[in-house]
Amino acid sequence: MKIKANTPDEYVAQLPEERQQAVLKLREIFRSKLPEGFQETMSYGMIGYVVPHSVYPAGYHCDTKLPLPFINLASQKNFIALYHMGIYANKNLLDWFVTEYPNYCTTKPDMGKSCIRFKKIDQIPYDLITELATKMTVSDWINLYEKQIKR
Template identity: 55%
Template sequence: MNIDGYIESIDDRWKAAFSNTWKTISHTLPDGFTTEMQHGIPTYVVPKEKYPEGYHVDNEALPFIGVAAHKRHLAIYHMGIYRNEQLYEWFTDEHPKHMKTKLDMGKSCIRFSNPDKIPYELIGKLSGKMTVDEWIELYESRKS
């Protein structure tokens, strides 16, 4: 399945929220990331041309941000927030300034259960905070 096919398959309840989230990230993400389907969801990645080593788990392009519309929530999988404690702290501090609801977050997964209450401005700020080169450097630091 390609990204357009994924969007077509989304439940109507989540389609607009997914599209707006995807567009927000696309407009604020620094240059150099590309898109592809990884693990069944649309994902912004560091292309293999830029980072030939790829992701150590499956040798695909290095994933950065994936977006998925599930039955009960919209999920943003941000690998940089998982690896960068300062970015994680920034996001958790900023969230209450944009949302009245409690943050529903795992290590890399940010979940939103109401399609009408997605903090697009916050998502845009988050997606613009790390360049391709910064993400590669952070990813490489896992080896040390």
């Protein structure tokens, strides 16, 4: 499912109705619970939460014109995807998430390196994602990024 949008609102407006509410709820979690300094934008064709150049002028090492990505939210063909770079780069955060997941869901998490896939909208663990959103500040992410990812 490829969506062409210039703003997060345009992105949501193009989603199938059954996915709009879930994506809006996830957006609200990130907009209200991410620590100060992250900015909502469009990033890689998805809704993104990034460290803007005003905070981290070096930008993303793969393309320094882009702000430093942290979380992306996308509606894919068969699932809603949450890409969380903190989980990718911080084993302790990944371990915490995987350990907590069964307290919120009866299924195992469907995950890739940074991707968490939600195939059943009614099984998205919003409370767990709310807690996840609070776990890493902008400075935590920049420090981890510079140590673990930027080469």
